[in-house]
Amino acid sequence: MPLYAERPPLPSEDKRWRIVNGTMRKHGYSRNALIETLHTVQSSFGFLDEPSIRFVAQSLRVPLSQAYGVVTFYHFFSLKPPGRHTCTICTGTACYIKGSEKLVAEAEKFLHVRAGETTPDGGVSLGTVRCVGDCGRAPVVLFDGELSAQMKGPQLAAQLERWTTQ
Amino acid sequence: MNVEELQQIAGSAQEEREKFDYEVNVCMGTSCLSQHSDKIRDAIAKEASACGKSCHVRRTGCMGPCAAGPMVMIEPAETRYGHVREEDAKDIVAALGGEPVARLDPQLGSYFEGQNFVVLENVGHIDPEKIDEYIARGGYEALLKVLTEMSPGSVIEQISKSGLRGRGGGGYPTGLKWDTVAKVKGAQKYVICNGDEVDPGAFMDRSVLESDPQRVIEGMAIAAYAIGANKGYVYVRAEYPLAVQRLTVALREARRRGFLGNAICETTFNFDIDVRLGAGAFVCGEETALIASIEGKRGMPRPRPPYPAVSGLWGDPTLINNVETFANVAPIIRHGGEWFASMGTARSKGTKVFALTGKIQRTGLVEIPMGMTLRQIIFGIGGGVADGRKFKAVQTGGPSGGCMPEEHLDLSISYDALISAGSMMGSGGMIVMDDTSCMVSVARFFMEFCMTESCGKCVPCRAGTVQMFELLTKITKGEATHRDLDRLTELCEVVGATSLCGLGQTAPNPVLSTLRYFKHEYLAHIEEKRCPAGVCEFSATAADTRRGEVHV
Numbered sequence: 202m203p204l205y206a207e208r209p210p211l212p213s214e215d216k217r218w219r220i221v222n223g224t225m226r227k228h229g230y231s232r233n234a235l236i237e238t239l240h241t242v243q244s245s246f247g248f249l250d251e252p253s254i255r256f257v258a259q260s261l262r263v264p265l266s267q268a269y270g271v272v273t274f275y276h277f278f279s280l281k282p283p284g285r286h287t288c289t290i291c292t293g294t295a296c297y298i299k300g301s302e303k304l305v306a307e308a309e310k311f312l313h314v315r316a317g318e319t320t321p322d323g324g325v326s327l328g329t330v331r332c333v334g335d336c337g338r339a340p341v342v343l344f345d346g347e348l349s350a351q352m353k354g355p356q357l358a359a360q361l362e363r364w365t366t367q
Numbered sequence: 368m369n370v371e372e373l374q375q376i377a378g379s380a381q382e383e384r385e386k387f388d389y390e391v392n393v394c395m396g397t398s399c400l401s402q403h404s405d406k407i408r409d410a411i412a413k414e415a416s417a418c419g420k421s422c423h424v425r426r427t428g429c430m431g432p433c434a435a436g437p438m439v440m441i442e443p444a445e446t447r448y449g450h451v452r453e454e455d456a457k458d459i460v461a462a463l464g465g466e467p468v469a470r471l472d473p474q475l476g477s478y479f480e481g482q483n484f485v486v487l488e489n490v491g492h493i494d495p496e497k498i499d500e501y502i503a504r505g506g507y508e509a510l511l512k513v514l515t516e517m518s519p520g521s522v523i524e525q526i527s528k529s530g531l532r533g534r535g536g537g538g539y540p541t542g543l544k545w546d547t548v549a550k551v552k553g554a555q556k557y558v559i560c561n562g563d564e565v566d567p568g569a570f571m572d573r574s575v576l577e578s579d580p581q582r583v584i585e586g587m588a589i590a591a592y593a594i595g596a597n598k599g600y601v602y603v604r605a606e607y608p609l610a611v612q613r614l615t616v617a618l619r620e621a622r623r624r625g626f627l628g629n630a631i632c633e634t635t636f637n638f639d640i641d642v643r644l645g646a647g648a649f650v651c652g653e654e655t656a657l658i659a660s661i662e663g664k665r666g667m668p669r670p671r672p673p674y675p676a677v678s679g680l681w682g683d684p685t686l687i688n689n690v691e692t693f694a695n696v697a698p699i700i701r702h703g704g705e706w707f708a709s710m711g712t713a714r715s716k717g718t719k720v721f722a723l724t725g726k727i728q729r730t731g732l733v734e735i736p737m738g739m740t741l742r743q744i745i746f747g748i749g750g751g752v753a754d755g756r757k758f759k760a761v762q763t764g765g766p767s768g769g770c771m772p773e774e775h776l777d778l779s780i781s782y783d784a785l786i787s788a789g790s791m792m793g794s795g796g797m798i799v800m801d802d803t804s805c806m807v808s809v810a811r812f813f814m815e816f817c818m819t820e821s822c823g824k825c826v827p828c829r830a831g832t833v834q835m836f837e838l839l840t841k842i843t844k845g846e847a848t849h850r851d852l853d854r855l856t857e858l859c860e861v862v863g864a865t866s867l868c869g870l871g872q873t874a875p876n877p878v879l880s881t882l883r884y885f886k887h888e889y890l891a892h893i894e895e896k897r898c899p900a901g902v903c904e905f906s907a908t909a910a911d912t913r914r915g916e917v918h919v
Contacts, residue, residue: 235663240605240644267664274665274822275646277605293567294765294798295724297812331647331816333606334570335398336722336796337433337730348401 209259212252217245221253225260232263235271239278248279276331284319284326286364288357289343293332296340304340305329307354311361325364368625368632373502373511376624380503387423389463391415392491394438396429396577397570397609403453404437410456411439418460428578428613430491432731435473440491449473477747478729483710483736485718486694490578495613498620501581507626509700510585513592514634517700522593523549526696528704530716535561535652535689536764536793537869538715538782544686547676548594551684556596558587559680559687561657562603562610565649566765567816569796571720572690574732576603576610579694580617584640586693588626589700591638594686599640600661606647614642649766649820653868654679654687656822667822668868689794691720711737715781719792725762725799726753735780742776745799756801760884764793766813766820767873769880770806789880791873805902806885807892811839813877817870828871831862835878842889845896845905852889856882 208230211218224241228234238261242253249272258268272278290296290305305316308327312320319326335341338350344360384390393399393408405426412424430438435449439459448459448471458468484490493500501507513522527542548556560583564572576583587599603611618640621627629637643661650656651666658680660666679685695717699707708716715737721744724730728750735744741761745751752758760770769790771778778784782792800809818832838855841847859875859882866872882889891897896905 233661233663236646236660237644237663240646263663270665271663275648277645277647294762294796294812295568295730297567298725298798298800298804298809330606331565331649332567332569333397334564334573335401335433336568336570336724336798337732338398338436339724339730348397350398350401 209256212256218256220245221257222260225257230261232261235261235263235268236275239268239272243278248282250280250282281319282323284323286324286345287326287328287343288361289328289330290316291331291333291335291339291341291343292329293336293339295336296332299339301340304342304352304354304357308357308361311358312365320365324367325361368511370511370515373507376499377503380499384423384503387421389420389422390442391422391424391459391463392427392430392440392442393424394428394430394436394440394491395426396433396574397607398429398433399437400609402437404451406453407437407439407451407456410453411459414456414460420460420463422460422463425494426496427491427493428495429574429732431487431733432473432475432478432729434730435475438473438491439471441467442492447473447475449475475729476750478731478733478750480747481736481739481743482734482748483718484734485698485707485710486575486582486691486720487578487732487734488698489582490574493579495578495580496616496620498581498617498624501579505701506581506697507585509697510588510626511632513589513700514632514636519549519593519595522589522700525700525704526593529699529707530704530711530714531692531695531699531707532715532782533689534691534695534719534794536566536767536791538792541688541692544676544688545590545593547674548684548686551677553684555598555683556594557680557683557685558591558594558596558599559657559661559685560587560599560601560690560693561652561654561687562601562690563645563651563657564604564607564690564794565645565647565652565820566794566796568722568724568762568798569765569794570722571732571795573604573607573610575690575694575720576607577613580614581621582694582697583614583690584617584621584627586696587640588631588638589696590686590688590693592636594684596686597637597639599638600643600680601640602643602645602651602657602661604647605644611642611644618642648822649816650822650868650870653870656868657687658685665822667824668870670867691795712779712781714783719780719795721795721797723749723797723799725797726756726801726803727751727799728753737781738779740777740779741771744780744797745776749799752799752801754801756803758799759802759804760800760806762790762798762800762809762877763796764791764873764876765796766816767791767869767876768793769876770800770809770884771880772884774884789876789883791876803900803902805843805898805900806881806888807839807842807898808900808902810878810881811836811843814839814874817874821870821874825865825867825871827862827865828867828874831858831866831871832874834858835862835875839878842892843898843903845892845903847893849893852893
């Protein structure tokens with residue numbers, strides 16, 4: 202007996218589901234399109250929640266456990282919604298040598314959250330990433346995905362200040 | 368596409384260039400682009416048309432010296448400007464044909480001395496999204512030659528003769544790998560390009576994909592012809608959005624020009640390439656894990672044999688090479704294997720691209736012939752340690768490599784020399800550390816990396832990295848004893864010998880190499896409760912022990 206009788210309907214009217222469906226169609230709803238599709242969901246919605254993982258798993262006829270396993274295996278996928286702003290500090294080797302650990306500590310102290318968490322008001326998500334490849338100008342921080350290099354503590358604090366007082 | 372048509376495209380691209388008196392190349396790699404070099408390009412173009420100067424403003428990939436960015440280079444004079452801002456457009460345009468703008472001199476000193484560009488030969492000279500500019504610089508000549516004049520066997524022969532070894536770090540002879548896959552019988556074979564550059568502190572693959580993606584495509588197509596594959600995948604990190612975008616455009620352009628697709632160059636050879644995004648897992652650099660990831664599964668390695676050459680993607684014979692390895696293929700075919708083998712040392716041929724970073728004056732991307740010494744790179748090209756500090760160590764090979772002290776600065780770079788010094792070539796990260804870096808903390812940093820990146824499949828790696836991390840943490844807190852150090856050494860041996868894949872097997876390397884060269888720092892932490900670099904903060908009990916007070 203097949204795992205699922207037929208492909209599920211789109212979860213809602215939201216147009217972004219059509220983009221997700223488009224990725225799956227492009228790959229012929231093949232099981233190996235799982236990671237590609239999850240990338241599309243994350244880039245469209247910002248994170249992966251249970252309904253979206255269920256929808257993708259059913260559409261591609263992948264066991265839900267496998268889909269969930271893939272989501273939790275790769276660091277790039279997030280199960281939590283991001284805050285209005287994201288501050289991602291690179292913790293690659295070159296940035297580490299140039300003191301990115303201190304930047305993380307400063308940001309954690311300023312926002313009162315740990316790296317990987319979002320402030321309670323949903324304002325700022327603090328994260329770390331393993332190397333964005335701008336090692337020549339370390340340390341590097343991504344503010345809302347925009348790369349800022351040769352970062353210094355006061356500069357980081359000033360940006361976070363702007364976001365939190367908005 | 369035949370030879371005449373290729374020459375025609377190259378000719379008209381060249382003619383297009385000759386219409387202008389000057390070419391202004393603006394670096395738009397990730398690093399310079401983050402400093403808004405796109406606006407600089409627009410400003411220069413606007414200024415040039417306002418002044419009526421005949422000048423072509425071009426977007427290029429990374430020019431190398433990232434610390435001096437944003438970079439601008441004027442051709443044909445090859446004048447380089449550094450730290451350019453939008454306001455400088457006026458002066459740059461005014462200086463065309465005259466004296467260069469002195470205040471924009473990037474102060475590169477001997478940065479380019481001794482560098483030898485093979486992989487990076489087009490970098491800074493072509494627009495990565497325009498295939499015709501690549502063709503004008505000899506691009507796709509090699510593919511055409513291979514398809515029309517050479518048998519798959521003679522292609523492999525040239526690659527073997529060149530002595531090219533895998534640039535991802537392992538250093539497996541590329542010719543041998545191709546030959547193995549070619550000899551395996553199978554109707555369906557695959558070529559995979561490993562662009563999962565998760566090694567922190569390295570950005571060679573990103574730069575090549577951003578600056579000259581056609582070179583990688585050409586290399587893959589030649590490999591596919593040699594082994595008899597008709598489908599390829601490029602596995603790129605999702606953290607490199609610009610590289611993904613440029614590669615996607617390049618693939619579209621290559622299809623448009625008929626270098627990908629069916630009946631390529633009017634032969635019976637069919638080949639096409641798809642992009643697959645990585646999702647942030649270091650272990651996917653391991654070939655079997657990478658294959659699992661392309662299949663849409665968790666990126667977990669499996670025991671070898673069978674090797675991917677026999678049973679790879681979907682169980683079919685698969686060739687996996689690194690981005691830089693593929694980037695070397697076209698020049699080898701164009702100039703011949705002997706030409707490539709004439710560069711480098713006895714067992715390491717050609718050049719190697721390094722990402723020179725850390726506490727150094729001039730950071731950036733460098734390409735050097737094998738056999739150059741670490742001293743020449745760090746003190747010649749890189750200009751020595753920054754801020755007048757003292758050199759302490761250089762780290763290569765990322766989390767799988769090791770730290771080498773001052774005594775090893777005269778080591779000539781080759782796969783074997785680096786391994787005998789307790790490090791490895793790796794993909795090409797080279798991180799310089801000064802006397803403000805604590806080597807125990809550096810070892811702990813890499814162990815933390817391996818611990819979080821361990822996929823959890825085999826026990827030695829999953830549990831061993833955690834235990835080693837805990838022991839290193841204990842040392843940095845000043846709470847460790849000599850017994851802990853013995854236990855750490857023992858664990859290094861066990862994890863290295865018994866782990867399933869490269870991640871676990873090499874995870875102890877940073878610890879082993881720092882123990883080998885900087886044991887005094889470990890001992891200072893343990894015996895004197897003191898961090899020679901002044902990095903580690905010790906707990907109150909540890910500080911008391913140092914003062915000779917005993918807690919009861």
